Amino acid sequence: xxxxxxxxxxxxxxxxxxxQLLLTITICxxxxxxxxxxxxxxxxxxxxxxxxxxxxxxxxxxxxxCGLTIVMITGSIDISVGGxxxxxxxxxxxxxxxxxxxFNGIIETLSLPESWRIVFAMLMSLLIGLAFGAxxxxxxxxxxxxxxxxxxxxxxxxxxxxxxxxxxxxxxxxDLMDILQTRISIxxxxxxxxxxxxxxxxxxxxxxxxxxxxxxxxxxxxKRRLGRCFYAVGGNxxxxxxxxxxxxxTRFLAHLLCGxxxxxxxxxxxxxxxAGNATNATAAEMNAIASSIIGGTLLTGGVGxxxxxxxxxxxxxxxxxxxxxSGLRDPWWQSITTGAMLCFFILLxxxxxxxKNRGKNKKRKEDGKKDxx
Amino acid sequence: xxxxxxxxxxxxNSQLLIPLIAILLLIVFNLIxxxxxxxxGITTNNRGDAVLQGxxxxxxxxxSELVILSMGMTLVTAASGGQDISVGALAAIAGSVFVxxxxxxxxxxxxxxxxxxxxxxxxxxxxxxFNGSLVAFFNIQPxxxxxxxxxxxxxxxxxxNGGATPTITSPIISxxxxxxxxxxxxxxxLIVIVMGILFALLFRFTSLGLYIQSVGINQGxxxxxxxxxxxxxxxxxxxxxxxxxxxxxxxxxxxxxINHETILINIxxxxxxxxxxxxxxxxxxxxxxxxxxxxxxAIQALTITLYAMxxxxxxxxxxxxxxxxxxxxxxxxxxxxxxxxxxxxxKSRSGTVGKEAA
Numbered sequence: 001x002x003x004x005x006x007x008x009x010x011x012x013x014x015x016x017x018x019x020q021l022l023l024t025i026t027i028c029x030x031x032x033x034x035x036x037x038x039x040x041x042x043x044x045x046x047x048x049x050x051x052x053x054x055x056x057x058x059x060x061x062x063x064x065x066c067g068l069t070i071v072m073i074t075g076s077i078d079i080s081v082g083g084x085x086x087x088x089x090x091x092x093x094x095x096x097x098x099x100x101x102x103f104n105g106i107i108e109t110l111s112l113p114e115s116w117r118i119v120f121a122m123l124m125s126l127l128i129g130l131a132f133g134a135x136x137x138x139x140x141x142x143x144x145x146x147x148x149x150x151x152x153x154x155x156x157x158x159x160x161x162x163x164x165x166x167x168x169x170x171x172x173x174x175d176l177m178d179i180l181q182t183r184i185s186i187x188x189x190x191x192x193x194x195x196x197x198x199x200x201x202x203x204x205x206x207x208x209x210x211x212x213x214x215x216x217x218x219x220x221x222x223k224r225r226l227g228r229c230f231y232a233v234g235g236n237x238x239x240x241x242x243x244x245x246x247x248x249x250t251r252f253l254a255h256l257l258c259g260x261x262x263x264x265x266x267x268x269x270x271x272x273x274x275a276g277n278a279t280n281a282t283a284a285e286m287n288a289i290a291s292s293i294i295g296g297t298l299l300t301g302g303v304g305x306x307x308x309x310x311x312x313x314x315x316x317x318x319x320x321x322x323x324x325x326s327g328l329r330d331p332w333w334q335s336i337t338t339g340a341m342l343c344f345f346i347l348l349x350x351x352x353x354x355x356k357n358r359g360k361n362k363k364r365k366e367d368g369k370k371d372x373x
Numbered sequence: 374x375x376x377x378x379x380x381x382x383x384x385x386n387s388q389l390l391i392p393l394i395a396i397l398l399l400i401v402f403n404l405i406x407x408x409x410x411x412x413x414g415i416t417t418n419n420r421g422d423a424v425l426q427g428x429x430x431x432x433x434x435x436x437s438e439l440v441i442l443s444m445g446m447t448l449v450t451a452a453s454g455g456q457d458i459s460v461g462a463l464a465a466i467a468g469s470v471f472v473x474x475x476x477x478x479x480x481x482x483x484x485x486x487x488x489x490x491x492x493x494x495x496x497x498x499x500x501x502x503f504n505g506s507l508v509a510f511f512n513i514q515p516x517x518x519x520x521x522x523x524x525x526x527x528x529x530x531x532x533x534n535g536g537a538t539p540t541i542t543s544p545i546i547s548x549x550x551x552x553x554x555x556x557x558x559x560x561x562x563l564i565v566i567v568m569g570i571l572f573a574l575l576f577r578f579t580s581l582g583l584y585i586q587s588v589g590i591n592q593g594x595x596x597x598x599x600x601x602x603x604x605x606x607x608x609x610x611x612x613x614x615x616x617x618x619x620x621x622x623x624x625x626x627x628x629x630x631i632n633h634e635t636i637l638i639n640i641x642x643x644x645x646x647x648x649x650x651x652x653x654x655x656x657x658x659x660x661x662x663x664x665x666x667x668x669x670x671a672i673q674a675l676t677i678t679l680y681a682m683x684x685x686x687x688x689x690x691x692x693x694x695x696x697x698x699x700x701x702x703x704x705x706x707x708x709x710x711x712x713x714x715x716x717x718x719x720k721s722r723s724g725t726v727g728k729e730a731a
Contacts, residue, residue, distance in 0.1 A: 354512070
């Protein structure tokens with residue numbers, strides 16, 4: 001038996017892990033739901049543009065959820081992500097429309113062209129995300145304060161800072177927004193409209209950023225030492241410490257990464273909407289947590305997957321589009337059905353894991369009996 | 374060495390130190406800033422009754438809903454080791470039911486208000502039971518289980534009232550929300566006192582507190598000792614449901630209308646914060662309800678102080694966050710350890726110096 005065959009045999013004998021099991025369930029349900037929507041409501045769902053619209057609207061949510069997945073894998077939580085996203089979007093828009101005098105001064109003294117404002121907005125968004133991540137990570141990892149409280153304070157701080165920076169809603173200038181809102185058209189996924197003209201499917205740059213982030217985080221979590229440390233710390237902090245993992249550093253880095261990702265998400269959000277407002281990205285943190293949960297990440301830590309999170313965001317937003325297309329036009333149905341779906345997913349996961357663990361325990365007991373005999 | 378009574382009190386109640394210090398700091402700060410900050414005056418309101426007025430009253434009055442919710446939250450936190458993030462939504466549902474029942478009846482009388490309160494209590498307890506059963510039977514983490522109701526609770530409240538924000542005007546409702554004629558103390562404060570006495574009696578005459586702590590510390594061990602762990606968790610969520618109903622009723626009565634979007638918004642976060650500032654472990658186990666109550670008053674005092682300093686209401690959050698972070702960082706075990714080590718070092722050094730001198 002050569003090495004490859006042996007590895008294959010080993011893999012086959014190994015039971016499917018919790019992460020893989022939950023991931024498979026999520027992807028199956030998403031595909032099933034989308035096909036069902038195509039069959040029942042046809043129309044919009046048959047056009048590829050529908051999927052791209054969902055992606056365009058939720059690119060920022062994908063990025064936030066990736067960061068949250070990392071934090072949740074280490075057994076922590078971050079609820080400041082929505083606030084940071086909104087704050088970054090506000091600052092970005094104000095750099096673009098020249099309401100922040102500091103950046104006006106820099107641009108004037110260096111006599112840079114106007115489009116440099118976009119570069120400054122990008123840098124600022126990364127910097128703000130980094131600052132939030134670093135401070136929260138330090139307080140959580142090194143001072144051992146409960147993450148919920150610290151990130152809750154972080155959320156309050158970010159939301160409060162938005163109104164301190166500007167009470168009025170801000171709008172980015174159109175010429176800069178035209179650059180930011182460049183759309184990539186994909187002709188071979190287009191659809192023919194009533195007049196027989198082919199309209200190519202359009203995708204925003206934010207979606208590309210989101211997909212790149214998902215791929216990078218996936219590689220980080222599966223192929224890099226740091227990623228495996230995240231799982232180890234989340235699974236059991238004490239054993240991770242005994243195995244020589246630097247628990248504090250790992251937890252700090254998880255929060256730092258989450259902060260940076262929410263900064264990027266803020267920039268993507270600004271690219272999509274081009275507006276800064278105090279009510280931007282409201283409840284994004286809860287949507288992100290819900291997406292991660294649907295994608296099979298457990299809040300207890302140690303179990304999770306970014307690919308699942310990606311499909312979690314898609315599932316959540318597909319539910320919303322289904323509700324709006326199915327004719328339930330009353331404003332309350334959207335969140336009631338979302339809640340019901342969430343309930344379904346949470347119960348499903350819990351039942352699946354319980355059944356699986358029961359089987360494991362039974363097996364362990366049988367093994368124990370054999371040993372006694 | 375024999376411990377004195379006061380030092381024993383402090384070692385038993387050391388977790389109350391953080392909220393007490395917070396309140397003390399706020400009082401001192403306010404007194405320095407404005408010596409007349411805490412003066413309580415008597416004015417006549419628009420119905421001709423003499424009522425108490427002043428910042429102190431508005432702190433105690435405004436914190437009422439938060440205090441009631443944080444009482445329930447303490448129980449849930451202690452029993453299940455997690456937090457209920459749906460309390461605001463649940464209070465909105467309870468408020469909607471309260472208004473719906475009152476609107477359905479012919480006239481608003483004492484009995485109809487009582488019936489409406491019973492109805493909203495029952496509904497809130499059923500929803501609490503739903504949350505609790507997810508946590509207790511399916512072993513789902515409380516924050517995730519209550520995320521469901523957090524997502525759709527306010528929409529359910531909207532749906533109950535058929536997409537409207539109805540108003541109710543009645544002397545009885547305004548008596549619940551502001552003042553009972555002849556009594557100068559705002560009614561919400563009286564309701565808080567009643568709730569506090571009820572909980573105190575509950576812990577005095579039953580072993581519920583002990584049971585909740587033992588379930589929170591080690592569920593398996595509690596079960597082996599004959600405690601119905603599932604039942605205790607369920608009960609804590611049902612009690613929180615009742616607290617939500619009371620808070621929702623106060624919230625509705627204050628304004629005389631139900632607005633599902635704004636009623637008690639973000640209060641779940643403040644309630645969890647109150648529990649944490651009160652020195653309770655958010656991971657469950659031992660709890661002190663007095664700590665949470667003091668924490669809730671500290672949060673409200675902070676808010677009122679910021680308002681008095683003419684900070685715009687939208688910016689208050691940012692300043693609040695800074696104060697909270699400083700408070701929690703000071704109370705963190707690592708900082709405490711370093712501080713105690715530092716003070717020991719100073720003591721030992723001065724001790725050796727003293728010996729050498731002798």
